[in-house]
Amino acid sequence: MLNQCIKNHLPNFIAGDDAVFECQLGSEAHVTWLKDNKALDDRLADRVTKSVSEDHSYKLEISHLMERDSGIYTALAKTAEGSSTCTAQLLVRESEYIFPTSIWDSILAGKQSGNPLSLPSWISLSPCVK
Numbered sequence: 784m785l786n787q788c789i790k791n792h793l794p795n796f797i798a799g800d801d802a803v804f805e806c807q808l809g810s811e812a813h814v815t816w817l818k819d820n821k822a823l824d825d826r827l828a829d830r831v832t833k834s835v836s837e838d839h840s841y842k843l844e845i846s847h848l849m850e851r852d853s854g855i856y857t858a859l860a861k862t863a864e865g866s867s868t869c870t871a872q873l874l875v876r877e878s879e880y881i882f883p884t885s886i887w888d889s890i891l892a893g894k895q896s897g898n899p900l901s902l903p904s905w906i907s908l909s910p911c912v913k
């Protein structure tokens with residue numbers, strides 16, 4: 784039934800990133816997404832999008848990840864012929880960098896004075912993962 788197990792594009796995420804889980808099925812099915820073998824928590828409801836495409840690709844997207852989102856995610860697919868599961872682990876950690884308030888104050892002061900926003904060279908910004 785499952786043509787392809789869950790794809791999670793990166794194994795580790797930083798809080799604030801977005802994560803996408805995807806499983807490819809051979810036919811239409813009823814797919815239930817679980818976290819740690821339980822129905823998805825209502826706390827995730829406003830940050831979760833579930834979708835299915837015409838080629839039977841089922842996706843679970845979680846936006847603005849938090850550390851508490853870490854866990855084992857399972858796609859449970861059911862059809863008249865039976866059921867199948869596939870799992871993937873999500874690890875979310877807090878940002879690697881903690882900046883002193885004085886650094887942000889000086890960055891924002893430059894922006895407020897009409898200057899372009901410029902970050903110190905040692906700060907690296909990465910796009911969210913989709």
